[in-house]
Structures are given as structure tokens and as C-alpha cells.
């Protein structure tokens with residue numbers, strides 16, 4: 001079996017992965033870095049981020065204000081030491097990106113421009129029109145090419161990690177063009193594989209967001225943290241789930257129901273106390289806005305369409321000039337995918353699964369409990385997002401914690417043995433046998449993997465959506481167990497080696513099922529409502545029992561077990577999220 005050696009292996013070529021790789025190269029140019037990505041780095045989901053990235057830059061803002069907004073927006077489930085590090089390092093990282101060539105929007109006086117964003121009391125969201133993710137990723141990719149120590153394995157699909165006796169020694173990957181299975185051996189491994197929104201059917205997440213890294217870590221015995229917190233974004237296009245960025249509301253867009261009424265005024269949106277800035281109720285945090293949609297639906301005040309119930313986003317009053325200047329992508333998406341022009345027409349929208357607050361349990365340097373294994377970006381839970389992430393904090397998180405994880409991976413690379421143990425190589429051979437010897441062997445026709453995926457997604461949407469309760473979650477839990485058993489009977493029609501996408505889907509569904517299991521078990525255990533986790537049977541937040549992270553891990557018998565880990569509070573005592581207009 002072919003083996004490839006790197007000092008540091010970064011799995012994922014999105015914003016977090018590229019930032020981590022650059023950090024390694026900068027910290028120690030003698031270390032070789034391999035970046036493995038199942039798609040070309042520029043096709044990672046980061047590219048589709050629209051609205052912007054948050055960091056304090058204006059003189060009327062402060063690090064404490066950014067920290068407070070993040071913590072209260074996260075319903076006091078964020079670790080405050082992590083948030084303090086985050087807000088402190090954010091401006092520096094964003095300016096570094098500027099120096100590397102990121103074309104941040106400017107005010108007429110030449111200063112960095114900012115726009116308001118949901119749950120942020122002050123304007124601190126930097127942007128590059130409404131294609132921020134594209135520019136950010138492009139900047140990182142170009143910068144990464146300057147370092148000779150970084151090499152890329154583009155279109156290599158990582159199947160699983162190699163872990164022996166509590167240390168990670170690398171991973172096994174399929175080179176998609178040839179079907180060859182390769183052991184990627186490394187002293188440190190940084191997981192940057194992004195989120196797993198594809199456990200749901202209706203999501204803004206690209207098809208590739210299948211939670212692979214979360215599943216790898218889970219199978220390797222690393223706990224997943226706060227997995228029950230799934231963010232619904234209030235404004236997705238109803239047919240495709242394509243995101244209409246929060247920047248539309250940041251720029252002054254309104255949400256209206258079927259009567260043209262700005263219904264958010266009837267809801268408690270939980271925004272912190274008002275500040276003397278131009279804000280609207282549309283800029284409440286995403287969890288409350290998505291819940292308000294359900295409220296309107298239950299009152300019969302939503303609009304019935306061929307794609308289900310929707311409300312309308314109205315940006316007509318912003319005018320064509322502003323829309324073309326600040327929101328050109330929104331106009332393009334509406335025209336292309338919804339056949340409407342938002343300059344003149346209302347945009348139909350409904351809540352859509354967008355982001356996972358939870359992920360691989362790490363400390364503030366991205367270290368996991370397994371030696372040599374680190375995680376950063378959406379795959380990780382540091383945690384700065386708590387029970388509800390504020391829009392525009394994620395892109396900045398990729399930079400701050402991608403860099404920190406990269407630097408820590410360098411520091412710990414020296415602790416690794418020079419040769420991986422035989423047990424790790426045996427694991428790699430086993431994976432090769434399983435794929436070439438079992439999955440790609442012609443077999444009598446069994447069940448199709450797409451059926452399993454669909455049934456999983458339908459069950460999660462029905463039972464682990466914006467509102468949950470014990471009965472539904474138990475149904476979902478049993479369904480997932482059934483689907484897991486049925487996976488054994490799945491066969492592949494395509495047994496070829498070249499770009500075998502059916503094989504990838506199989507491996508991705510296996511990962512999705514693990515992620516879904518972690519979500520449902522954590523949701524069942526949390527008998528309270530907080531942020532994006534709303535239990536109809538436990539409608540109140542319960543700090544006495546649940547001011548704590550959920551940690552879910554697989555027991556030796558293969559059963560998920562959930563335990564609680566207290567939240568780190570430094571300076572901001574838990575309070576109610578109250579709305580001031």
C-alpha cells in the first residue's frame with residue numbers, strides 16, 4: 001500500500017484548513033505540510049459565504065462589546081475564555097488578510113467599511129460586496145501557494161483517521177482520479193473538514209458538507225460537543241435552500257408576512273439592550289427569527305406556495321443602485337434560481353439549516369483529547385458559538401482558530417514517534433481491504449445508499465428541527481439505529497475505480513449517520529430550551545442543570561453516551577436575552 005509522509009497533515013482546504021497550513025509554514029518552514037481535500041480548495045464551502053466577517057475596527061466599538069454580543073447571542077453557552085481570545089485576535093487576523101490582498105469594502109474616506117449584522121449591537125462586519133467568502137478563500141489560497149513546504153492532495157477523499165493508543169498518526173485517503181488508497185502518515189493532523197448540514201434535506205450547505213471530520217473524531221473516541229445546536233438561517237430560497245444573506249437585512253431589508261406586515265415586532269427576539277445605532281428588528285439573532293417564522297406559520301400568516309410555506313423578504317425600498325453595489329450576488333441568485341428580480345419583487349424565503357454550532361471537542365488551541373489530533377473551523381467546537389452563532393463570526397473563527405491550531409500542531413509535532421506503529425498501518429490495510437475487497441466487489445443487488453440518506457434526512461427534519469420534543473427525538477433515534485443496521489445491506493452499482501461518486505456517497509452517508517446520531521442523542525439529553533435548541537416539552541432555559549456543554553462519545557459497546565461539561569465563565573454572568581427596540 002502506498003504511503004505518503006508529511007510532518008503536518010491538514011484535512012480540508014477551506015478557510016480553516018488553508019489558514020492552518022499557512023500558520024504551520026510560517027511557524028516552521030522546515031516542516032512539510034500536506035493539505036488533503038475532497039474538492040479543489042476553491043470549491044470548499046467557505047467560497048459561498050456572502051455577508052461578511054466580524055472584527056472590532058471602529059473607534060466606537062470595543063472588544064468587550066464584541067465578546068458580550070457573542071456570549072449573549074450564544075445564550076451563555078460559549079466558553080468565555082475562548083471568546084476573549086477570539087475577539088482579541090480577530091482584528092489582527094482580518095488586517096493580515098488585508099495585507100495578503102483581500103479586497104475589503106471601503107468607506108469613501110478609505111477606511112475599512114462595516115455593515116450591521118444580526119445580533120451584533122454595533123457595526124463590525126467587514127465585507128467584500130456579498131462575496132466575502134470567495135475573496136477570503138482566494139486570498140488564503142494564493143497566499144498558501146507562496147510556501148514551498150505546503151503541498152496539495154486535491155480531490156483526495158479521506159476515509160478515516162489512523163489512531164492507535166490515544167495518538168493520531170495520519171489518515172487513509174482515496175485518490176479520486178485513480179481509486180488508489182493511500183496512507184497519509186503525519187506527526188500532527190489538523191481536521192478542517194467543515195460542517196455537516198447535509199444530515200437535513202433542506203440546507204444552505206453544499207453537498208460536500210457531510211460532517212466527515214466530526215464522524216472521524218467520533219469514531220476515534222473524541223467527544224463531539226454541543227451537537228444538538230443546529231442553526232436555521234431565517235432566509236433561504238424555498239425551492240433550493242440557497243442562502244439569501246443576512247446582509248440584505250443588514251442593509252435595511254424587511255421581513256413581512258402574507259399581509260405585508262413586519263411580523264417580527266410581535267416577537268421577543270432576544271437582542272441585547274439597544275444602542276444608539278440604526279438597527280432594525282430584522283437584525284435579531286437567527287434562532288429567534290427562525291422561531292418567529294414557525295409562530296407565523298402556526299397563526300396562518302405565512303404565504304402558501306408550491307414549495308411550502310414562506311414569508312417575504314422585501315428589499316425593494318433599498319433601490320437598484322444600492323442593491324447592485326452592495327448586494328449584487330443576491331440579485332443574481334434571485335434572478336437565476338427563483339426567477340424574480342428583488343429590485344421590483346418580494347423574495348420568498350423560509351428558514352433553512354445553515355450551520356452547526358457543535359463539533360469536535362477542542363481546547364482554545366484546537367487540541368483534541370487525542371494526541372496529535374487538532375481541529376479548527378466549523379468541524380470544531382472551541383466553543384465561541386454557544387447555543388447560537390452570530391452571523392459573520394464564523395469566517396473570522398476560521399482565521400483565528402485555524403492559525404492557533406496550526407501553530408499548536410507545530411509545537412506538538414516533535415512529540416510524535418518517527419515511525420507510526422504497525423497497528424496504524426494495519427488499520428490502513430484494513431480500510432483498503434474493506435473498500436477494494438468488499439464495497440467495490442460486484443455483489444447481488446442490495447439496498448441503495450440514497451434511500452438511507454433520504455430516510456435519515458426526513459426523520460431529522462421532522463423530529464430534530466427548529467422545535468423538538470422527547471417523543472419525536474426518540475423516534476429519530478430508533479430510525480437512525482434501523483438505518484445503521486440497514487447500511488450493512490447496501491450495495492454499490494458502480495464498482496469502477498475512477499471518480500466513483502457512488503462510493504463517496506456511501507462513505508459520506510456512513511459519516512452523516514454518525515453525526516446525526518450525535519445530534520439526536522445530545523438533543524434528547526438536553527431537557528431545556530436554549531438558543532437554537534427549543535424543546536416544546538421543556539420550554540425554559542435551565543441554568544441549574546444545563547449551563548454546560550454536551551459531550552457525546554461512543555462507548556466501548558458502540559452506544560452513544562452523553563455527559564455534561566460546565567461552561568467557562570470569566571466576566572459575564574448569565575442573564576436573560578431580552579429585546580429592546
Ligand SMILES: Cc1cc2nc3c(=O)[nH]c(=O)nc-3n(C[C@H](O)[C@H](O)[C@H](O)COP(=O)(O)OP(=O)(O)OC[C@H]3O[C@@H](n4cnc5c(N)ncnc54)[C@H](O)[C@@H]3O)c2cc1C
Nearest residue numbers: 012013014015016038046051052158194377378392394395
Ligand atoms: C451559503 C453560506 C453562506 C455563509 N455566509 C457566511 C458569512 O457571510 N459569514 C460567516 O462568518 N459565515 C458564513 N457562513 C459559514 C461559514 O462560511 C462556514 O462555517 C465556514 O466557511 C466553514 O469553513 P471551514 O474551513 O471550516 O470548512 P469548509 O469551507 O466547508 O471546508 C471544508 C474542507 O474540508 C474538505 N473535506 C471535507 N471532508 C473531507 C474528506 N472526507 N476528505 C478530504 N477533504 C474533506 C473539503 O474538501 C473542504 O476543502 C456561510 C455558510 C454558508 C453555507
